[in-house]
Amino acid sequence: MRSLTILGATGSIGQSTIDLIARDPGRWRIEALTGGRNVALLARDARRLGARIAVCADPAGLGDLRAALAGSGIEAAAGPAALAEAAARPADIAVSAIVGAAGLVPGLAVLERGGTLALANKETLVCAGPLVMARAQATGGRILPVDSEHSAIFQALAGEDVAGVERVIITASGGALRDWPFERLATATVADASAHPNWSMGQRITIDSASMFNKALEVIEAREFFGLDPRQIEVLVHPQSVVHALVGFRDGALMAHVGPADMRHAIGYALHWPERRALPVARLDLAAVGSLTFSTPDPVRWPALALARAVMAAGGTMGAVFNAAKEVALDAFLAGRIAFTAMSVVVERTLDRMLPEAGPQGAAMTLDLVMGTDHLARIRAGEIIDRME
Numbered sequence: 001m002r003s004l005t006i007l008g009a010t011g012s013i014g015q016s017t018i019d020l021i022a023r024d025p026g027r028w029r030i031e032a033l034t035g036g037r038n039v040a041l042l043a044r045d046a047r048r049l050g051a052r053i054a055v056c057a058d059p060a061g062l063g064d065l066r067a068a069l070a071g072s073g074i075e076a077a078a079g080p081a082a083l084a085e086a087a088a089r090p091a092d093i094a095v096s097a098i099v100g101a102a103g104l105v106p107g108l109a110v111l112e113r114g115g116t117l118a119l120a121n122k123e124t125l126v127c128a129g130p131l132v133m134a135r136a137q138a139t140g141g142r143i144l145p146v147d148s149e150h151s152a153i154f155q156a157l158a159g160e161d162v163a164g165v166e167r168v169i170i171t172a173s174g175g176a177l178r179d180w181p182f183e184r185l186a187t188a189t190v191a192d193a194s195a196h197p198n199w200s201m202g203q204r205i206t207i208d209s210a211s212m213f214n215k216a217l218e219v220i221e222a223r224e225f226f227g228l229d230p231r232q233i234e235v236l237v238h239p240q241s242v243v244h245a246l247v248g249f250r251d252g253a254l255m256a257h258v259g260p261a262d263m264r265h266a267i268g269y270a271l272h273w274p275e276r277r278a279l280p281v282a283r284l285d286l287a288a289v290g291s292l293t294f295s296t297p298d299p300v301r302w303p304a305l306a307l308a309r310a311v312m313a314a315g316g317t318m319g320a321v322f323n324a325a326k327e328v329a330l331d332a333f334l335a336g337r338i339a340f341t342a343m344s345v346v347v348e349r350t351l352d353r354m355l356p357e358a359g360p361q362g363a364a365m366t367l368d369l370v371m372g373t374d375h376l377a378r379i380r381a382g383e384i385i386d387r388m389e
């Protein structure tokens, strides 16, 4: 039996993880489950799976969580510090399925104890890639990618020498608004941007798919995780979402990872790695799919991709600025304060404002530096939004 912690258990990736382990009785013992505000779902799953501890990120939820777990013998805790403590508890593998920069500290806590982190939370690497990779190296902690494109690259690299890699190609569906006339994008509502054509995911990443910010984060994630030069990472729009990523080698070979749009594949691969075990994902019928198409992303429609390139060129803690500004801009779009197309404007202006403070830094990256930069970038992005209204 292996022990498992799920950070962000109540979300889309968290629930898909629980679906997998519930189908595999007797294989997993649950150490900790964490959630944000959905205390009822957290308590239900903690009871159902026999977790040792359940933690909600929102301190106000502690009373309800305690009440919901009464008599179960399951420990209850709340707040960000309790979340990091839960992550630090020994477990064979911890899945990080928290959304946003809030995933950084708990993810690091897993690595600090030399643990294995199945990482869906791409923000961890975007905000603090050099720090996170250095800590993993120092402690013997291991990161297994769960983001589908990165899992695809990881799988294509199995048994290969990374030195032989020429390039990687990450695919993007283009999101909910891909076929909208460009002139209409500014009028897109939250509901419009939340209707993903292929993947069922949390609302924030779904909107990030429509704006291409998700792919922008993933390019940075790939650079940090695989140690690639930014020029080696390409993005192609692939509306069918069947090819998740491709790896090109110096002999000209291109290895593609092909499968249905079901995150349980990438999650299951990480959970069972290095073994391949049977997974309940649909088998792809390529004849039914018929044709696969690829195109170069339009830089005018999707400015987020060029912003990611600028962030990588600038270095320092600009990744943390980029993510923080994107989160604040997304909050403002969700609140109806700014237009869909204004999100990239907010991010671009925040990057410009923060470059002198967050750009190239000689000193090693620290958690305090990243958190301070994240905090300041949120203030600056908020000021920029205030001035837009």
Ligand code: NAD
Pocket: 007, 008, 009, 010, 011, 012, 013, 014, 034, 035, 036, 037, 038, 057, 083, 096, 097, 098, 099, 100, 102, 120, 121, 122, 123, 146, 147, 148, 199, 200, 201, 202, 203, 204, 205, 263
């Ligand atoms: P989601 O919104 O469905 O779930 C997020 C989880 O994080 C929930 O459990 C929520 O309660 C928790 N959470 C939210 N705010 C928190 C906070 N401040 N502190 C602690 N916990 C908090 O999101 P999701 O779609 O499952 O995505 C999770 C992560 O995985 C994101 O980083 C996303 O980019 C990445 N990812 C998701 C998918 C997908 O298919 N959903 C695919 C690839 C990568």
Ligand code: MG
Pocket: 147, 148, 149, 218
């Ligand atoms: Mg992805």
